[in-house]
Amino acid sequence: xxxxxxxxxxxxxxxxxxxxxxxxxxxxxxxxxxxxxxxxxxxxxxxxxxxxxxxxxxxxxxxxxxxxxxxxxxxxxxxxxxxxxxxxxxxxxxxxxxxxxxxxxxxxxxxxxxxxxxxxxxxxxxxxxxxxxxxxxxxxxxxxxxxxxxxxxxxxxxxxxxxxxxxxxxxxxxxxxxxxxxxxxxxxxxxxxxxxxxxxxxxxxxxxxxxxxxxxxxxxxxxxxxxxxxxxxxxxxxxxxxxxxxxxxxxxxxxxxxxxxxxxxxxxxxxxxxxxxxxxxx
Amino acid sequence: xxxxxxxxxxxxxxxxxxxxxxxxxxxxxxxxxxxxxxxxxxxxxxxxxxxxxxxxxxxxxxxxxxxxxxxxxxxxxxxxxxxxxxxxxxxxxxxxxxxxxxxxxxxxxxxxxxxxxxxxxxxxxxxxxxxxxxxxxxxxxxxxxxxxxxxxxxxxxxxxxxxxxxxxxxxxxxxxxxxxxxxxxxxxxxxxxxxxxxxxxxxxxxxxxxxxxxxxxxxxxxxxxxxxxxxxxxxxxxxxxxxxxxxxxxxxxxxxxxxxxxx
Numbered sequence: 001x002x003x004x005x006x007x008x009x010x011x012x013x014x015x016x017x018x019x020x021x022x023x024x025x026x027x028x029x030x031x032x033x034x035x036x037x038x039x040x041x042x043x044x045x046x047x048x049x050x051x052x053x054x055x056x057x058x059x060x061x062x063x064x065x066x067x068x069x070x071x072x073x074x075x076x077x078x079x080x081x082x083x084x085x086x087x088x089x090x091x092x093x094x095x096x097x098x099x100x101x102x103x104x105x106x107x108x109x110x111x112x113x114x115x116x117x118x119x120x121x122x123x124x125x126x127x128x129x130x131x132x133x134x135x136x137x138x139x140x141x142x143x144x145x146x147x148x149x150x151x152x153x154x155x156x157x158x159x160x161x162x163x164x165x166x167x168x169x170x171x172x173x174x175x176x177x178x179x180x181x182x183x184x185x186x187x188x189x190x191x192x193x194x195x196x197x198x199x200x201x202x203x204x205x206x207x208x209x210x211x212x213x214x215x216x217x218x219x220x221x222x223x224x225x226x227x228x229x230x231x232x233x234x235x236x237x238x239x240x241x242x243x244x245x246x247x248x249x250x251x252x253x254x255x256x257x258x259x260x261x262x263x264x265x266x267x268x269x270x271x272x273x274x275x276x277x278x279x280x281x282x
Numbered sequence: 283x284x285x286x287x288x289x290x291x292x293x294x295x296x297x298x299x300x301x302x303x304x305x306x307x308x309x310x311x312x313x314x315x316x317x318x319x320x321x322x323x324x325x326x327x328x329x330x331x332x333x334x335x336x337x338x339x340x341x342x343x344x345x346x347x348x349x350x351x352x353x354x355x356x357x358x359x360x361x362x363x364x365x366x367x368x369x370x371x372x373x374x375x376x377x378x379x380x381x382x383x384x385x386x387x388x389x390x391x392x393x394x395x396x397x398x399x400x401x402x403x404x405x406x407x408x409x410x411x412x413x414x415x416x417x418x419x420x421x422x423x424x425x426x427x428x429x430x431x432x433x434x435x436x437x438x439x440x441x442x443x444x445x446x447x448x449x450x451x452x453x454x455x456x457x458x459x460x461x462x463x464x465x466x467x468x469x470x471x472x473x474x475x476x477x478x479x480x481x482x483x484x485x486x487x488x489x490x491x492x493x494x495x496x497x498x499x500x501x502x503x504x505x506x507x508x509x510x511x512x513x514x515x516x517x518x519x520x521x522x523x524x525x526x527x528x529x530x531x532x533x534x535x536x537x538x539x540x541x542x543x544x545x
Contacts, residue, residue: 056296059287069287086349086383093382093412100408111430167418174444177451177476185475247467250483252513254465257487259296260303260506261352269307269498270355270490 041268048266050078097122125163128155199238206235291542299512303505310501318503323461323479324492327360330435330459331367340374342433344424344449345388345440346464347417349381353465357439358391359490360463364437365395369404377410378427380420385412421445425452438462438477439489442469450476463489484510516543 005013028036054071064070101115132155135148142148188194205211211231218230227233264270288296310316334341343361348354361377368375377392379385389410396405413423425448428436436453438446438460446462446469453460454476462473463481473480481489484506491499519539526534 055286056288056293058289089382089386092386093415096385096412100411103408163416163419166422167416170418170422170448171444174447177447181447181451181472181475250467250470252517253484253510254467254486256299256506256509256513257484258352258465259299259509260502261356261487263300263303264499264502265352265355269502270359 044266044268048262050074052266125158128158131155199242202231203235203238206231206233211235289543295512295516295543299509302508302512303502306505306508307498307501310497310504313497316500316504318488318492318500321481321485321488321492323463323481323485324489326459326461326479327364327437327493328367330437330461331364331371331373333459334368334373334434335371337434339434340376340431341368341435341437342424342428342431342453342458343375343377343437343439345379345381345384346438346442346445346466347380347415347420348384348441350383350387353441353486354381354384354387356487356489357463358387360437360439360493361388362391362395363490363493365392366399369396369399369401372404374406375409376427376431376433378413378420378424379411380413380415380417382412382415385410417443417445421448424449428452428456428458432456433458436460438464438473439486440464441466442473447472447476453477 028039031039050071054069054075057069057071059069059072060067061069097118101118103109104112104115105119128151131142132152135142135151137152138148140148142151146154182200186193186197186200188197205214215230215232219227220230221227228237261270306316331341341364343364345354345357348357365375367373375392377388379388389407392410393402393405393407396402411423411427414420424445427433428449429452433453433456436449436456436458438449439462442449442464443466446464446466450460450462450473460477461479461481462477463486464470464473465483465486467483470480470482474482487506488503491503516539520537523534523537523539527537
């Protein structure tokens with residue numbers, strides 16, 4: 001829809017877009033709440049209508065100008081516009097974090113030193129993250145007495161040496177949590193729990209070599225009904241037939257529920273602060 | 283880029299289910315009494331807030347890692363209900379987030395909920411916190427809040443990934459009453475074993491209707507159930523056609539329904 005722009009044209013585009021955004025925000029700010037709600041309702045309806053029509057109208061039809069769905073070429077620009085608006089929100093997140101942690105330090109709340117650590121981490125990552133992308137990974141001086149190679153190494157230590165291992169450490173805790181959760185789930189107190197325990201036992205054994213070894217004597221030929229009793233086959237049968245059917249049933253329910261919810265949001269029937277607050281004060 | 287388009291069968295199915303839902307909404311708005319069954323997980327929300335009031339400890343609400351979409355819209359409606367209860371009973375409500383656009387909406391929803399209860403001054407914007415959009419950094423932050431603040435009730439409504447069990451087990455260790463609701467089918471088993479109440483599948487999207495009992499939303503919920511009935515009939519018909527295609531290939535040369543809906 002919009003071709004790439006260069007030179008003066010690019011700056012005109014940037015200036016016009018910024019001015020348009022400022023004008024829209026100013027208008028939104030000064031509008032009375034009633035009109036703001038109407039604006040949200042109209043925007044939600046038009047947005048939903050655009051995507052519905054684009055999807056449900058066929059890709060090609062002789063009634064369309066040029067024979068192609070006229071809305072399809074607008075999908076990418078619309079997506080880009082949404083991404084740009086979401087991008088503005090990142091600054092809000094940083095401001096919120098800065099305010100929360102800044103107040104912790106200013107008021108010397110318990111654990112204020114964690115907030116200091118937050119600012120140190122934030123500033124270090126921003127500085128070295130941007131710096132390393134602008135200097136080559138070479139021995140040449142990059143400023144502040146550091147070479148480009150040193151800047152890249154510091155960034156590597158921060159990202160690959162600290163950030164990623166910290167995430168991996170937390171992920172590894174999951175193994176212990178799964179064990180403790182499984183222990184609670186498999187305590188046989190009811191018939192359902194016993195049934196689940198037996199099913200889980202078969203599935204777990206069917207996934208490991210020792211399980212396959214235990215039933216190695218049974219036939220492998222699909223012609224022989226006894227092959228179903230091989231643990232790996234029994235595990236697959238439980239997973240692909242019973243478990244999968246249950247999952248798909250839940251997915252069907254979710255799809256219809258999401259459709260109902262989407263209709264409510266699209267037609268502004270959903271309750272919430274961005275639509276009409278219908279609940280009476282209790 | 284070539285986008286996907288529905289075929290005629292899919293468009294008609296979508297239209298018919300949508301019309302059923304809208305018809306149920308209209309009937310409900312005209313005063314017809316519609317029955318909705320009890321959903322224990324949603325009923326437990328009020329109990330969990332009550333427990334926090336008795337213990338004088340905070341409530342925690344988390345969305346997981348989602349951004350603004352249909353799933354988070356439902357979670358916001360449930361958050362609004364919990365925030366109103368928290369405002370009414372003087373509870374502290376902590377909402378850590380992993381998505382900035384959602385953070386701004388959550389803050390607004392909580393602010394309006396406190397104002398609607400006549401206690402705007404009780405709302406503390408510092409309790410609506412953007413932590414990080416990185417999965418495990420976010421999980422670590424939420425776990426830290428759970429233990430430091432000794433939350434008495436934890437609500438997980440949204441879309442979750444591997445962090446679901448980390449959060450739910452940490453809540454269990456912290457001794458919190460936990461209510462979870464998610465359409466993420468892969469995470470449902472983890473919530474089932476680690477939380478006190480789990481809302482699964484389409485029950486998740488029934489949340490706002492069940493809690494508010496507004497005619498519009500109740501009608502939508504009943505329409506949703508009729509829509510599920512239509513799906514069930516199509517599944518049965520498709521299964522019968524598939525069987526007939528196997529045993530009488532001369533007469534039923536193909537599964538017509540699958541062809542019509544599958545394109």
